[in-house]
Amino acid sequence: MTAQSAQRVSLAAEPPDEGCRHLISSVIETQIIPRLLQAHPNGAGRLTQENDQTIRIPESDVVEFANLCLLNDAILANSFADQLVRDGMSHETIFMQLITPAARYLGVAWETDTADFVQVTNGLMRMHEITHRIGFEYQAGPRKPGPRNRIMLACAPGSQHILGLTIVSEFFNKEGWQTVVEISSSAEGLIHAAANEWFDVIGISVAIESQLDGLETLVTGIRKASQNANVAILLGGPIFTLRHFDATEFGACEICTDPKVAVKLALVIKSAAEQNTRP
Numbered sequence: 001m002t003a004q005s006a007q008r009v010s011l012a013a014e015p016p017d018e019g020c021r022h023l024i025s026s027v028i029e030t031q032i033i034p035r036l037l038q039a040h041p042n043g044a045g046r047l048t049q050e051n052d053q054t055i056r057i058p059e060s061d062v063v064e065f066a067n068l069c070l071l072n073d074a075i076l077a078n079s080f081a082d083q084l085v086r087d088g089m090s091h092e093t094i095f096m097q098l099i100t101p102a103a104r105y106l107g108v109a110w111e112t113d114t115a116d117f118v119q120v121t122n123g124l125m126r127m128h129e130i131t132h133r134i135g136f137e138y139q140a141g142p143r144k145p146g147p148r149n150r151i152m153l154a155c156a157p158g159s160q161h162i163l164g165l166t167i168v169s170e171f172f173n174k175e176g177w178q179t180v181v182e183i184s185s186s187a188e189g190l191i192h193a194a195a196n197e198w199f200d201v202i203g204i205s206v207a208i209e210s211q212l213d214g215l216e217t218l219v220t221g222i223r224k225a226s227q228n229a230n231v232a233i234l235l236g237g238p239i240f241t242l243r244h245f246d247a248t249e250f251g252a253c254e255i256c257t258d259p260k261v262a263v264k265l266a267l268v269i270k271s272a273a274e275q276n277t278r279p
Helices: 003-011 018-037 050-054 059-070 074-086 091-111 117-133 162-174 187-196 215-225 259-273
Strands: 039-041 136-138 150-155 178-182 201-205 232-236
Touching (some): 018 091, 018 117, 018 162, 018 178, 039 091, 059 091, 091 117, 117 136, 117 162, 117 187, 150 187, 162 178, 162 201, 162 259, 187 215, 201 215, 201 259, 215 232, 232 259
Parallel strands (some): 150 178
């Protein structure tokens, strides 16, 4: 298999079978949407204004915005939100009256099969990015180790393959791990996610060769920003099945492409990382 064929596989919108659909539903309905809806202002956004109580964003605007996000049109979706700011709406109003109902709209679209998993996850990623841009973020995650091991699973910037992450997350869930599927599509977003809550291990999936170029920089940024000074980094994904790579090339602990083995390996590298301290 060539790198080009790996790209085609990772980006194909093939319908998931019933088992995969159940996993995707679980991640979308119990994790991605709730974490988006539970975002709170981080102090960077423009909060309530005096006229906010009289402002009501019509349902037609919510549907239009949701559909722009479903189309994964970053320019139009961001422009839509920016226009509301220019019209005098606060970031709080935009989050509460536009993004929140639009996220629920995507949830209904998924449940009723009016949008497929690629469209819904792309739409939620777009809303996630806009939410962060206007100064809102999920803040309920732990900031220190707890009784359960925690892992963040994410795609390296450049190719989003959420289906693969949901399958891997299920293997970790079955072994008692608390998993977070992070849908940020930028290096800055992933680094911020690592800084925002405690993770024992962070798994990064890489699908295509072009994603390797910035991988070492991404891993370094995650390590420096992480709440966990000794976070273990595990790499995986289709690109690592094409030829041999050394994890140290990218500043990571290990590379693994088998989800069953990954769970066991995560415990090993977590234990090893705890013996070290951040330089």
